[in-house]
Amino acid sequence: MAVLVYFWHDFLDIIIKGLSRPFTKEGKSLWFIAIATIPGALFGVLLDDLVEKVFWEQILLTALVLTGFGIVRYLTDKYSKKIVI
Missing domain, CATH: 1.20.5 (Single alpha-helices involved in coiled-coils or other helix-helix interfaces)
Structure with missing residues (x-):
């Protein structure tokens, strides 16, 4: 929670640019983070x-x-x- 509070502006920027401009550096970061969470979520469930x-x-x-x-x-x-x- 502390990380989210401290970096809320950066997270918000990545989310907005990821949805509006997905081919910029920040936009790609959102999709890379989303893709990187898939293996962890799968292993967590399984x-x-x-x-x-x-x-x-x-x-x-x-x-x-x-x-x-x-x-x-x-x-x-x-x-x-x-x-x-």
């Missing part, structure tokens, strides 16, 4: 029960993996070179 069963049965493993990746991300942010764009 594998919903399986994924829910696996993650609830392996709740400790899920917690450990999320914790591990959180530590890796923290260390990466802490020790990486800071590049200001």
Whole structure:
């Protein structure tokens, strides 16, 4: 929700240009986003029960993996070179 609130103007611009001028850069972005969501939606619908069963049965493993990746991300942010764009 925070991302939608922060970037609402950009999202609105992409939606308007995607519908009114679909061959511009912003217009293509709308259709690319729409097409890119199709595989995720399909996998979500088809594998919903399986994924829910696996993650609830392996709740400790899920917690450990999320914790591990959180530590890796923290260390990466802490020790990486800071590049200001």
